[in-house]
Amino acid sequence: MTESGRIENLRRVMEAKCMDASIIFNFENQYYFSGLKAITYSRPIILIVEKTQYSLIIPKLEENHAQVKTDADHLHVYHEVQTSADQRTSYQALLDDVLEGLPAAGIVGIEYSSLPAELVFAIQDKGFELEDIGSDIVAMRAVKSDEEISMIRESGELVSRALEETVENTASGLTEMEIDHFGNQYLFDTISREYPASTLDYFVMSPSGIERTNMPHVFSNTKQISDGDIIIHSRQVGLNGYRAECERTLFVGEPTEQQKEIFDVMMRAQQAALDFISVDVTAKAVNQQALDVIVKAGYGQYIAHRTGHGIGIGLHEAPSLRFDNDLVLKSGMVFCVEPGIYVPGVGGFRHSDTVVLKEEGTEIITGYPRNLGQLVV
Numbered sequence: 001m002t003e004s005g006r007i008e009n010l011r012r013v014m015e016a017k018c019m020d021a022s023i024i025f026n027f028e029n030q031y032y033f034s035g036l037k038a039i040t041y042s043r044p045i046i047l048i049v050e051k052t053q054y055s056l057i058i059p060k061l062e063e064n065h066a067q068v069k070t071d072a073d074h075l076h077v078y079h080e081v082q083t084s085a086d087q088r089t090s091y092q093a094l095l096d097d098v099l100e101g102l103p104a105a106g107i108v109g110i111e112y113s114s115l116p117a118e119l120v121f122a123i124q125d126k127g128f129e130l131e132d133i134g135s136d137i138v139a140m141r142a143v144k145s146d147e148e149i150s151m152i153r154e155s156g157e158l159v160s161r162a163l164e165e166t167v168e169n170t171a172s173g174l175t176e177m178e179i180d181h182f183g184n185q186y187l188f189d190t191i192s193r194e195y196p197a198s199t200l201d202y203f204v205m206s207p208s209g210i211e212r213t214n215m216p217h218v219f220s221n222t223k224q225i226s227d228g229d230i231i232i233h234s235r236q237v238g239l240n241g242y243r244a245e246c247e248r249t250l251f252v253g254e255p256t257e258q259q260k261e262i263f264d265v266m267m268r269a270q271q272a273a274l275d276f277i278s279v280d281v282t283a284k285a286v287n288q289q290a291l292d293v294i295v296k297a298g299y300g301q302y303i304a305h306r307t308g309h310g311i312g313i314g315l316h317e318a319p320s321l322r323f324d325n326d327l328v329l330k331s332g333m334v335f336c337v338e339p340g341i342y343v344p345g346v347g348g349f350r351h352s353d354t355v356v357l358k359e360e361g362t363e364i365i366t367g368y369p370r371n372l373g374q375l376v377v
Helices: 003-016 027-034 059-070 090-101 115-125 133-144 144-169 176-194 209-213 257-278 283-296
Strands: 021-024 048-049 054-059 074-079 107-110 129-132 200-205 229-240 241-252 307-312 318-321 333-339 340-343 345-352 353-358 362-365
Touching: 003 021, 003 027, 003 048, 003 133, 021 027, 027 048, 027 054, 027 133, 027 241, 048 090, 054 059, 054 090, 054 107, 059 074, 074 090, 107 115, 115 129, 133 318, 144 229, 144 241, 144 353, 176 200, 176 229, 209 229, 209 345, 229 345, 241 257, 241 345, 241 353, 257 283, 257 333, 257 345, 257 353, 283 318, 307 345, 318 333
Parallel strands: 021 107, 054 074, 107 129
Antiparallel strands: 021 048, 048 054, 200 229, 229 241, 307 318, 307 333, 333 353, 340 345, 353 362
16 A cells, blocks of 8 residues: 555544544654655654645755655745745744644644644644544554565565574674674675665664573673573564564573573463464464463563564554453554563573464564574574
8 A cells, every 4th residue: 555545544534533634743654654764853754634635844954855755745844044034943833834724623633642742732722622543543554555564574584584694603702793793794785785775774682691681672782792691682674664573592502401491481482372373363362372381381470571562664563462452463464473581590582573464374474493403503
């Protein structure tokens, strides 16, 4: 589905809720609806979707970018260097201009979780009623189109091969950042050579040792890897904006008997979730499959996070595979399945694979060996 088709879907939501406009501030949602992926940091961008047009409030330095990447009907440009009196320098003032063009006392859709409070108050001060459209956008993004799935599948192949390059070059004496480099270089070389005019997003971390693998999210650093270390090597690759994830727990030298035992429990928990996840089951039921294995083995107190999460444009997207999510899974959803066990004094253990749900069955789109014998380096 094209960006224009997505905007039409949003307009159908707006019509059902009697909205005059939707204001999109989350940068991932802006990319989803407009095709514009910009660096925002201190220069906000605002997407406004009305019944018959959509526009962007955008800084001058992104104007040409927006003209190339979007079909916006209007670009409202604010400037950091004012060379004439009619140039606007405030994005808030431009938003006021757009709001003044809407029907008085109408309804405006916003993302409650993303729009800054100062802009919420500014819209309310204009007399508009606000309604959350965040959950509607989550539902749209959760079910991927065939084109989106094709892009995620490409990323799945790339992330798997990048992980392979790192795992198979890991050795005692290298640093965490040095082992990351092997997979990173594969990505730079392969995408530059085989994917013309493409963009690459990537995320990688390789915490090593007992203490650092018990921190589920910790950046690689210059810590040197030693014989006997456990490593959780985690990667995401986003080719042209769409991501896949693959993670493996590996050992430098022979693991201890307790580490082997917990590794096996983690493996069986992930396999139980992978075997179960499919169209028409609930998110919380998938979580429970992994949880049951870990709890039965006596390691329930060492679970630190949900069994998995959605992925696509974002690193972590809704829906989540967690205990309180009654959502019935649908064809076209994409998840990372990643139950983890983190035992002080022993280490952290987590694999992750990316799966695509389809009516005809669940497809695992990442592939690197998961068994212990292939993950001792």
